[in-house]
Amino acid sequence: MAKNKSLGRWLISGPPLLYLLIFFAIPTLIMAFAAFRFPGDYGGLLPFIDINPESGKNELLIHAGNWQEFLTFENFSRFFEDTIYVELFIKSFWYAGITTLVCLCMSYPLAWLIARSPKKYRDLLILLVILPFWSNFLIRVYAWMIILGPQGYFAMTINQGLALVGIAPIQLMYSHFAVIVVLVYVHLPFMVLPLYANLEKHDVALLDAAQDLGASGWRRFWKITWPLSLPGVWAGSALVFIPALGMFAVPDLLGGTDGMMIGNLIKQQFLDSRDWPFGSVLSIMLTLAVLMMAGLGMMIGRGRQRNAL
Amino acid sequence: MALLEIRDVVKQFGDFTAVNHVSLSVEAGEFFTLLGPSGCGKTTLLRMLAGFEQPDSGEIILDGVNVAGVPPEKRPVHTVFQNYALFPHMTVAQNIAFPLKMANVPSEELKQRVAEVLEDVQLTPFAQRFPHEMSGGQRQRVAIARALVNRPRLLLLDEPLSALDAKLREEMQIELINLQKEVGITFVYVTHDQGEALALSHRIAVMNKGQVAQLDVPEVIYSHPKSRFVADFIGQCNLLDGTIVGIGHDRMQVEIAGVGIAETLLLPDAKVGQKGTLTLRPEKIKLAASLPLDVADEVHFKGKVHDCLYLGDVTMYVIELENGILVETMLPNSAPGRAKFFDDNDLVELAWRYDAGHFILS
Numbered sequence: 203m204a205k206n207k208s209l210g211r212w213l214i215s216g217p218p219l220l221y222l223l224i225f226f227a228i229p230t231l232i233m234a235f236a237a238f239r240f241p242g243d244y245g246g247l248l249p250f251i252d253i254n255p256e257s258g259k260n261e262l263l264i265h266a267g268n269w270q271e272f273l274t275f276e277n278f279s280r281f282f283e284d285t286i287y288v289e290l291f292i293k294s295f296w297y298a299g300i301t302t303l304v305c306l307c308m309s310y311p312l313a314w315l316i317a318r319s320p321k322k323y324r325d326l327l328i329l330l331v332i333l334p335f336w337s338n339f340l341i342r343v344y345a346w347m348i349i350l351g352p353q354g355y356f357a358m359t360i361n362q363g364l365a366l367v368g369i370a371p372i373q374l375m376y377s378h379f380a381v382i383v384v385l386v387y388v389h390l391p392f393m394v395l396p397l398y399a400n401l402e403k404h405d406v407a408l409l410d411a412a413q414d415l416g417a418s419g420w421r422r423f424w425k426i427t428w429p430l431s432l433p434g435v436w437a438g439s440a441l442v443f444i445p446a447l448g449m450f451a452v453p454d455l456l457g458g459t460d461g462m463m464i465g466n467l468i469k470q471q472f473l474d475s476r477d478w479p480f481g482s483v484l485s486i487m488l489t490l491a492v493l494m495m496a497g498l499g500m501m502i503g504r505g506r507q508r509n510a511l
Numbered sequence: 512m513a514l515l516e517i518r519d520v521v522k523q524f525g526d527f528t529a530v531n532h533v534s535l536s537v538e539a540g541e542f543f544t545l546l547g548p549s550g551c552g553k554t555t556l557l558r559m560l561a562g563f564e565q566p567d568s569g570e571i572i573l574d575g576v577n578v579a580g581v582p583p584e585k586r587p588v589h590t591v592f593q594n595y596a597l598f599p600h601m602t603v604a605q606n607i608a609f610p611l612k613m614a615n616v617p618s619e620e621l622k623q624r625v626a627e628v629l630e631d632v633q634l635t636p637f638a639q640r641f642p643h644e645m646s647g648g649q650r651q652r653v654a655i656a657r658a659l660v661n662r663p664r665l666l667l668l669d670e671p672l673s674a675l676d677a678k679l680r681e682e683m684q685i686e687l688i689n690l691q692k693e694v695g696i697t698f699v700y701v702t703h704d705q706g707e708a709l710a711l712s713h714r715i716a717v718m719n720k721g722q723v724a725q726l727d728v729p730e731v732i733y734s735h736p737k738s739r740f741v742a743d744f745i746g747q748c749n750l751l752d753g754t755i756v757g758i759g760h761d762r763m764q765v766e767i768a769g770v771g772i773a774e775t776l777l778l779p780d781a782k783v784g785q786k787g788t789l790t791l792r793p794e795k796i797k798l799a800a801s802l803p804l805d806v807a808d809e810v811h812f813k814g815k816v817h818d819c820l821y822l823g824d825v826t827m828y829v830i831e832l833e834n835g836i837l838v839e840t841m842l843p844n845s846a847p848g849r850a851k852f853f854d855d856n857d858l859v860e861l862a863w864r865y866d867a868g869h870f871i872l873s
């Protein structure tokens with residue numbers, strides 16, 4: 203009986219585990235290994251097995267005497283030697299952080315309103331939130347390029363307003379502003395959905411109880427609604443922050459020369475510079491940084507529990 | 512001056528009247544109960560006292576102040592909600608400290624008062640637990656402690672024991688009585704359980720369809736129900752329809768159709784020919800194989816056993832009178848070794864004193 207039960211558990215959890223193993227763990231390991239190798243002459247990695255020019259045969263070139271010709275720490279030292287990489291990391295975290303914060307501030311009231319609206323409208327409203335997903339990502343980004351472009355009504359209206367008070371026209375496209383606006387736009391639903399899923403489950407009786415016990419409107423929010431919604435806030439923030447951090451298409455199209463993010467650099471290493479090992483180093487550093495942040499967040503979350511009065 | 516006065520309060524939802532011209536007053540220190548069937552407007556009345564609903568007309572006066580328009584958080588009234596509504600992300604101690612924090616009580620005093628009230632409800636060892644780590648009865652006590660800790664003028668309890676099992680409910684009833692005596696806070700208690708109301712209250716308002724059907728001390732509510740509804744709702748009661756056929760100087764004769772004449776207490780404004788209902792508690796009826804006739808002040812009937820219900824401490828006998836009317840009576844099973852005195856279809860005799868019942872004009 204017990205054996206059957208654990209077998210069943212394995213049958214259910216096995217396939218997803220295997221999937222994760224194959225499509226996440228193994229590529230990560232390959233990449234971690236690639237970070238210690240040299241780039242090949244025409245991209246890719248310097249092969250271990252190749253035609254030996256002396257013998258003219260395919261053979262394993264690496265051995266105890268010459269491993270330094272094949273494995274190196276140089277890619278890592280290169281990352282730390284020049285501050286521009288760390289600076290780009292910080293800038294990307296900054297972009298992703300701002301995006302997450304703006305998404306949170308915009309989504310919270312929206313998710314709350316949807317969660318408190320009559321039950322029959324809720325599904326419809328949620329459908330409207332995810333409606334943009336029905337059109338292609340690039341099309342939506344190009345639409346924003348038109349909106350923000352100098353001939354767009356949005357930019358023209360703003361510049362006309364500025365002209366009235368005597369300020370020179372500004373350019374909206376190809377700026378930090380444009381990148382963040384579109385990052386927020388693209389990721390908004392990923393924040394709204396987990397927040398809504400959380401807020402919808404809240405028991406309104408708790409708010410009545412808090413009010414009955416003397417809590418005014420704002421205190422009810424900060425003492426009851428907000429702490430109970432934290433799991434949704436964390437989930438939404440992770441769903442926005444991590445993809446925003448690795449985004450390269452939006453900065454590519456709207457960022458101009460200094461709108462570059464870490465994702466652009468990684469893409470460049472793999473596709474343009476053909477330096478896979480350094481691209482791998484950048485990816486691994488990014489993964490480590492995100493894991494460190496998640497760990498830090500969890501530690502803070504733990505510390506909050508069961509604190510005294 | 513009463514602590515709480517409700518004057519002619521009406522509350523409507525659409526064209527449905529949930530509370531219909533209710534007036535009553537509650538004295539300071541009283542354990543006052545609103546009793547009534549489901550949907551009679553008890554919770555609505557309570558929510559108006561707490562401030563969550565506004566009366567459509569009428570006034571609520573608390574401590575001499577009309578509280579119309581005062582929001583719930585500003586009223587010196589706290590509520591124990593039916594499903595407790597404990598804050599799941601706070602420990603027991605934090606839950607109880609909540610109203611004190613909202614009142615900006617300094618932290619030293621706050622800790623001391625939380626400790627005191629935890630002691631009162633015997634939850635000191637559980638202070639650091641979360642609500643989901645507690646049993647139903649313990650959660651109940653947390654909810655009561657949380658509502659009491661800031662010493663409200665009025666404590667409202669909405670069916671606080673309805674989610675507990677029978678045994679625990681009895682224990683909690685005794686605890687509630689003691690707690691109320693100890694803290695001296697006025698309780699307004701809502702229940703649809705008549706036994707609970709009788710056991711706990713100083714006074715009871717029986718409600719029906721948004722109106723107060725009768726307001727009195729438990730003994731009077733039980734023994735002198737003013738209406739058929741109250742008689743039927745409170746405890747077991749025989750309701751015998753009849754007509755007044757004679758009036759004496761302190762009692763009157765009532766004809767119960769097809770059975771005979773029964774003597775009962777005189778009603779002040781009774782007239783011959785009026786119809787009504789004789790209410791008679793089962794435990795006030797004597798039952799035996801044969802009873803002496805002609806005992807002074809007694810009413811005497813014959814019947815046969817229709818049904819027996821063994822209830823443990825007593826056995827309920829349903830007796831069929833000559834015209835087919837069923838009367839419930841009960842005998843205590845106190846004699847050793849005996850639990851049943853009669854079997855179905857045994858011929859028996861019934862008797863009750865003229866003042867055992869109570870005639871209600873219809």
Ligand SMILES: Nc1ncnc2c1ncn2[C@@H]1O[C@H](COP(=O)(O)OP(=O)(O)OP(=O)(O)O)[C@@H](O)[C@H]1O
Nearest residue numbers: 524527529547548549550551552553554555556703
């Ligand atoms: N917000 C509301 N909107 C419409 N009708 C309501 C509302 N609140 C209560 N009612 C109605 O008012 C009547 C009284 O409700 P109330 O909750 O006061 O009953 P109750 O006596 O507390 O019953 P119970 O013992 O079942 O809790 C019910 O018929 C109910 O349907």
Ligand SMILES: [Mg+2]
Nearest residue numbers: 553554555669
């Ligand atoms: Mg109710």
